[in-house]
Amino acid sequence: MLDQQNFSKKLIKWFQVERAHLPVPGRGDSNPYAIWVAEVMLQQTQVTTVWPYYKNWMRDYPTISHLADVEQDQILKSWEGLGYYSRARNLHRGAKYVVDEFRGVLPTRVNELLKVPGIGPYTSAAIASLAFGEAVPLIDGNVLRVFARLTRLKSNITLSKTRSDISLELTRLIPVKHPGAFNQGLMDLGRAVCTPHNPDCANCPIDQTCAARQAGDMEAYPVKPQRRPIPHYHIVVGLIRRDQKLLIQRRPENGLLGGLWEFPGGKIEKGERGEAALLREIKEETGLEVDLGEEIGTIQHAYTHFKITLTAWFCDWVSGEALSFASTENRWVFMDELKDYAFPKANKKILDILTK
Ligand code: SF4
Incomplete structure (x- = not known):
């Protein structure tokens, strides 16, 4: 079992040193709207692809009210090429709701954020932990991979039961004083160090607590079902x-x-x-x-x-x-x-x- 001393503290320390070398849109920002936009854009999309879209978006729609005021056609044009266009429509719908129901200001807690159309469990946890310091874990593909390797997890990570077990374990580990640094550290570690292939274990801050590293079978994790051929x-x-x-x-x-x-x-x-x-x-x-x-x-x-x-x-x-x-x-x-x-x-x- 992972413990806070050997895991959370080392992870946060690493993140605080490395964050400057790992620029990610919206990270290190305490503006909840910027975090919302960035996290939605980053879903299923590479950081390098997102950067120009994110910068243009924050220039053209600097606040929730600006976003709520424009027509959907303009929003889709700004999103053109980024893919998964329902994300853009949902952001727009969410902005209108926040203006109507919360006077243009995002709520601070997960349970309130979940009322906003288009804000689901992941985005609400991102906004609440990164902008407002609520100690809730954030689970994306990078976090799942790191966690599966740390614990040599045999369960299929695409199952919701597996994800909720991981969420419970991370809730136990997340420090109440630094939930944002913990969440960002875990995601950035997965993106920059614990990569899908050839993880850089020699430069990993938590290699001492990593079961897969010790067994030498890092790439056997995470366990996923076999992919069907793409039509x-x-x-x-x-x-x-x-x-x-x-x-x-x-x-x-x-x-x-x-x-x-x-x-x-x-x-x-x-x-x-x-x-x-x-x-x-x-x-x-x-x-x-x-x-x-x-x-x-x-x-x-x-x-x-x-x-x-x-x-x-x-x-x-x-x-x-x-x-x-x-x-x-x-x-x-x-x-x-x-x-x-x-x-x-x-x-x-x-x-x-x-x-x-
Ligand atoms: S030691 Fe290697 S496999 Fe384990 S978390 Fe670090 S980078 Fe990933």
Whole structure:
């Protein structure tokens, strides 16, 4: 069993020395809004990717009231390229709620923070411990990995029972005087030292208490179920021209890439040719008759749970008015207006081909 003397104190001491070399958005900040924004951006996303988005966000929306005041389209445009767009919509919804219910000031305790839409157990613990010193543990992928190695944990860390056991143990270990340093130290240790491959045990402040280090089987932990192979889809999209404008459609709010704009198209079915699939998809999604134009190009893109090969063509409108069967809105826009709309990365790659 880990004890505070050999574990928590060494971890905090290490963090206090190393924190300057481990810059992470929102860390070391006592502004709860900055911590909220940073922690939401950092979910499933690398620190280096987050930095420019975080800086621009805090410049454009420096307070909760600023964020609550803008339209969702502007928020999605600011988030464009960062992925998991429900995070942006939830931040925006949460900001409006904080303005309406808490006069624009975030509450200080976990149980109150959990009332804010979009703030879940992780983000509430981050804000409460880092900004307000509440002694609650923070558990992300880095913390799970460190903990699993320290204790040679045999349980599957993707199970909620395992996570709640770890949470209980960390609640016992977290020092009431320095909960923020403890939480940040554990996360930063996982990110910088106890990495998924080749952990730097020689420079780890808690190697003396690490069971996996002593057994020499660090990379056997954490235990996870085997991953299924990632599916790969072939997609076609059409940039439909009419009177020098192009048709774009807005995706439904709920679901993957919700609220973003895109060009109509979809998956190529088994045994189908790309061109035929495109005409079928355009008919199904917009009701339009179009002629196939020239091919623009093909790009590859990887989402978290699947990969795509996407080919785009120009198409020319023939007849019909654009309907919204799978989208929430249609717009015909000039080419130079496309930059004002937030698109998924794969569509952006097609636009990059066009502007080259
Ligand atoms: S000793 Fe190695 S495996 Fe153990 S916590 Fe430190 S870096 Fe991770």
